[in-house]
Amino acid sequence: MxxxxxxxxxxxxxxxxxxxxxxxxxxxxxxxxxxQGLTITGMSRDVSWGLYISQFTFLVGVAxxxxxxxxPYYLHNYKAFGRMVILGEFLAVSAVLMCMLFVFVDMGQxxxxxxxxxxxxxxxxxxxxxxxxxxxxxxxxxxxSVTIEAERKEAPPPRWVRPLIYLSIPWAVSIxxxxxxxYAGLAARPFWMTAILAPRxxxxxxxxxxxxxxxxxxxxxxxxxxxxxREAVRxxxxxxxxxxAINLFFVLVEVFTALYSGxxxxxRSFSYLFLGLxxxxxxxxxxxxxxxxxxxxxxxxxxxxxxxxxxxLALLCGGVIAAIxxxxxxxxxxxxxxxxxxxxxxxxxxxxxxxxxxVGVYAVGGLVLTTLYKIVxxxxxxxxxx
Amino acid sequence: MDxxxxxxxxxxxxxxxxxxxxxxxxxxxxWLARPAAVPAAPTQxxxxxxxxxCSREDVQRACTEACRREHNVPSIPDPAEHIDWIxxxxxxxxxxxEVHAHMAEDVRQxxxxxxxxxxxxxxxxxxxxxxxxxxRESDGIVMMDMHRCIGCRYCMAACPYGSRSFNWRDPRPYxxxxxxxKPASDxxxxxxxxxxxCTFCAExxxxxxQPACVEAANQLPGGEGALTFGDVTDPDSDVSRLLRDxxxxxxxxxxxxxxxxxYIVPPSLAAIAHGGEA
Numbered sequence: 001m002x003x004x005x006x007x008x009x010x011x012x013x014x015x016x017x018x019x020x021x022x023x024x025x026x027x028x029x030x031x032x033x034x035x036q037g038l039t040i041t042g043m044s045r046d047v048s049w050g051l052y053i054s055q056f057t058f059l060v061g062v063a064x065x066x067x068x069x070x071x072p073y074y075l076h077n078y079k080a081f082g083r084m085v086i087l088g089e090f091l092a093v094s095a096v097l098m099c100m101l102f103v104f105v106d107m108g109q110x111x112x113x114x115x116x117x118x119x120x121x122x123x124x125x126x127x128x129x130x131x132x133x134x135x136x137x138x139x140x141x142x143x144x145s146v147t148i149e150a151e152r153k154e155a156p157p158p159r160w161v162r163p164l165i166y167l168s169i170p171w172a173v174s175i176x177x178x179x180x181x182x183y184a185g186l187a188a189r190p191f192w193m194t195a196i197l198a199p200r201x202x203x204x205x206x207x208x209x210x211x212x213x214x215x216x217x218x219x220x221x222x223x224x225x226x227x228x229x230r231e232a233v234r235x236x237x238x239x240x241x242x243x244x245a246i247n248l249f250f251v252l253v254e255v256f257t258a259l260y261s262g263x264x265x266x267x268r269s270f271s272y273l274f275l276g277l278x279x280x281x282x283x284x285x286x287x288x289x290x291x292x293x294x295x296x297x298x299x300x301x302x303x304x305x306x307x308x309x310x311x312x313l314a315l316l317c318g319g320v321i322a323a324i325x326x327x328x329x330x331x332x333x334x335x336x337x338x339x340x341x342x343x344x345x346x347x348x349x350x351x352x353x354x355x356x357x358x359v360g361v362y363a364v365g366g367l368v369l370t371t372l373y374k375i376v377x378x379x380x381x382x383x384x385x386x
Numbered sequence: 387m388d389x390x391x392x393x394x395x396x397x398x399x400x401x402x403x404x405x406x407x408x409x410x411x412x413x414x415x416x417w418l419a420r421p422a423a424v425p426a427a428p429t430q431x432x433x434x435x436x437x438x439x440c441s442r443e444d445v446q447r448a449c450t451e452a453c454r455r456e457h458n459v460p461s462i463p464d465p466a467e468h469i470d471w472i473x474x475x476x477x478x479x480x481x482x483x484e485v486h487a488h489m490a491e492d493v494r495q496x497x498x499x500x501x502x503x504x505x506x507x508x509x510x511x512x513x514x515x516x517x518x519x520x521x522r523e524s525d526g527i528v529m530m531d532m533h534r535c536i537g538c539r540y541c542m543a544a545c546p547y548g549s550r551s552f553n554w555r556d557p558r559p560y561x562x563x564x565x566x567x568k569p570a571s572d573x574x575x576x577x578x579x580x581x582x583x584c585t586f587c588a589e590x591x592x593x594x595x596q597p598a599c600v601e602a603a604n605q606l607p608g609g610e611g612a613l614t615f616g617d618v619t620d621p622d623s624d625v626s627r628l629l630r631d632x633x634x635x636x637x638x639x640x641x642x643x644x645x646x647x648x649y650i651v652p653p654s655l656a657a658i659a660h661g662g663e664a
Contacts, residue, residue: 037578038537039555044466048542048552108537108579115536117515126515126540185510187509187641188546341548342500344481346466 004378005371011223012374019367021163026360029353030105041354046346047107047337056102058208058329059365060179061201063095063136065209067172068239074165080231083380087228088213088218089144090372095209096137103185105357105358125182132175139168144372152379176201189336191269194257200250201328206243208324210236211317216373218314224377237313241301246322248298251327269335279341282347283331290326293319344351368385389589397570425478430526431586432618432646434628437477439612440499441658445603449613450498454600455570456587460560469551471584472501473597477655480637492659497650502584503598503637504528506644510541510550519581524618526646527586537579543588546641550583586615618646643654 002079035038043050069088072078104110121127142166150157180198187193213235217228258266273287297319306312334348349356437443453459453472460469478485480493485494508528511521518534519541521527542550556578561569569575573589576582587597595601596615603612616623628634629648636645652658 035554038554039467039578041554045468045551046466046548048539087461103538106538108539108581109535109577112516112534112536115518119516119518119534120554121514121515121517124539124540126513130515141482182540183543185543187643188544270447336543342475343482343547 002375004375006135007378008109008374012039012326012370016367019363019370022184023360026357026363027361029356030158031330032223033105033357034110036202038106040351042349042351043281044346044348046340046344047334048282049333049337050348051350052106053275053384054329055104055358055361056099056332057201058325059095059099059102060176060210061205061324062135062212063099063327064176064202064205065213066073066092066140066168066174068206068210068236069213070172071169072167072235075163075169078235080229082229083216084213084228084232084236084273085149086144086376087216089140089147090376091209091213092140093137093371093372094145094365096133096140096175097368098361099133100137101364102358103359105361125185129175129178129182132171136168136175139164142347146307146358148379151383154383173202176205180197183333183336186343190263190265190331191336191373194254196250196254200247200254203247203250203326204328207240208321210240210243211320214240214317215313215314216369217319218310220377226377226380232347233310233313234308237301237307237317240317240320241298241307244294244298244301246326248294253296268339272338272345273331273335277345280338280345280347282349283334286330290323290331291335294323294327297323358384362369398638409655428526428619430506430619430646431588431618432616432625432648433501434625434632434634435499435651436612436650437496437498438650438652438658439609440603440613441496441499442609445516445606445609445612446497446499448602448606448609449599450474452598453584455562456590456598457573457578458561458569458571459574461562462555462557462560467554469553469557469582470558470583471551472496472499475500481635481649483638484635490656490659496655496658498546499550499599500637501647502528502586503547503643503647504584504586505646506646507642509544509546509643513540513544517538522588525591527588527591528583529535529585529588530582532574532576532580532582535580537581538627539581541581543552546638546643547645552581553578563652588632630642 008169018381041050041306066088069081069085072080102115107113116130143378146161147157158227163224165197177198180201182190183189184194184197214233217233217236221227241367255270258270267275273283274285275281297316301311301316301320308314338347390641393544408580440449450470450472459470460631462468470660474497477496477498477635478489480498480500481587501558504527506526508519508521510519511528515538516536518531518535518536520531522527522529539552542552553576558575561575563569576622587599588594590597596604600613600615603609606612614624614628616625618629625648627652632650633653634648636648639645
């Protein structure tokens with residue numbers, strides 16, 4: 001089965017080559033970081049997490065969203081997702097891999113990563129996050145490869161994989177919940193310490209993940225001679241619409257609680273995001289663009305005639321991904337550190353090497369996703385021909 | 387591919403994975419096998435800082451410099467990369483809940499010494515994924531193992547006092563050295579990529595001495611009693627006496643962390659601000 005990843009046309013190899021170049025650039029930048037330390041990033045004593053941990057948070061959502069195709073297909077026997085499920089599972093594999101890499105590149109002493117297993121600390125949410133992410137990666141890798149292998153043999157998947165599939169459903173919810181608990185459990189950071197954080201993470205995940213899946217399905221149909229089905233895309237677009245609306249509602253709930261209560265600790269982070277604080281407003285334009293995009297996409301998605309036209313849908317999915325990337329991948333983590341516990345305002349902007357490393361990690365995810373999808377497409381093509 | 391080789395590789399992989407999954411249990415086994423702890427008299431070291439005496443510039447400098455020398459704390463010029471174990475902040479930033487709109491500007495800006503609070507329920511210890519930072523049962527010091535720390539900085543996000551510093555770069559070129567290039571003390575210098583903070587001078591307490599900052603303040607004329615260190619569980623200790631007799635406060639008490647660094651508030655903060663002692 002794996003051999004299919006090593007045979008392909010010119011386009012396939014060009015794509016892999018592109019990822020390889022980006023990975024090489026990222027590796028060079030990472031080598032620089034290994035020798036110089038994290039000083040090459042834009043992070044500081046006050047803003048001690050930045051782009052890496054933000055991307056980790058965003059991608060945990062993408063990974064968790066596989067459940068939005070797995071659940072309808074396996075629990076409700078929703079046949080239209082039959083050809084989409086494997087795309088979701090392999091997207092999850094690639095996303096979890098990127099999550100782990102982002103945590104890894106953020107570490108000051110990456111050589112000691114195994115200390116997390118050697119000195120297990122159940123009181124630390126990060127320990128649990130490590131566990132659930134590893135488990136989720138294994139689950140999706142096993143489920144994905146076993147089902148595609150069965151498809152290649154034109155046989156039903158073995159029965160033992162069924163319980164694993166059922167297990168992967170709550171597990172998907174757990175990875176994003178535990179990731180939210182990483183932040184929500186900290187009394188030191190009022191901006192994150194809100195019970196709505198985990199539900200909000202899930203809602204935004206179920207909007208951005210399926211959006212990405214729709215885009216990938218459209219790309220695969222166009223360039224890979226494989227159609228996941230119009231009904232599947234349409235059903236996914238409904239999921240995106242609801243998730244986006246719920247996500248906006250959760251954001252409003254949070255803004256209301258902070259602003260109406262008027263507690264300075266809670267108000268200040270939102271002031272920083274939307275208006276700027278004491279003349280510091282690096283994130284303000286991002287926030288407004290992100291929120292405007294989120295509202296516009298949600299409204300347009302709600303109109304069936306717009307949503308059902310695939311060229312508009314593709315645009316809207318891009319918009320949803322961008323809006324949630326700004327919200328989770330830019331604003332959420334940095335703003336938690338502003339102002340600092342000693343009331344200082346230190347702003348953050350990623351540096352060039354930091355961006356290069358980030359792009360490199362995304363390229364690893366792209367490479368893995370490309371090869372996994374290539375395997376799926378080849379197997380399906382052959383089955384169709386036979 | 388050769389079917390048997392493939393099967394062999396598969397089973398090899400499963401065995402390796404199984405063994406890997408067992409690793410976390412090793413530590414638990416060690417934990418089960420450890421000897422039952424000897425019930426020693428638990429101590430909780432604590433510090434009482436006299437706001438008035440400690441607002442003096444010479445006292446502050448003596449304390450922070452003694453600490454820097456004692457622990458080879460690097461002096462990195464870039465504020466974004468500062469490493470500080472004990473340092474000075476404005477009153478309004480240290481005690482945000484004690485400040486109101488009509489407080490005089492100079493009172494707000496009284497310099498206050500801050501350091502790790504060695505909390506009774508430390509959030510940094512709770513979040514550490516490797517137990518590289520832990521609360522020592524024997525004396526309540528929040529310790530730091532710079533050889534175990536993976537540099538994830540979760541503790542920095544969790545500390546509500548900003549008491550933790552990360553080595554963004556190699557700190558060694560920024561450590562104060564004598565003419566022969568030797569650092570000021572024998573205390574191990576750190577590498578890049580780990581978090582550090584005040585340890586209440588655990589290495590000095592072990593030999594019956596006071597923390598370096600306390601000693602430095604008390605040696606300064608007029609600085610006697612600026613910092614007092616002792617066991618808060620001992621009712622006869624100096625810190626217990628001060629906590630009974632003086633008006634003392636802690637930082638962000640509402641968060642439930644239980645700080646063990648206390649501040650004596652004089653009857654008039656304005657007197658400190660205007661240069662004299664209260």
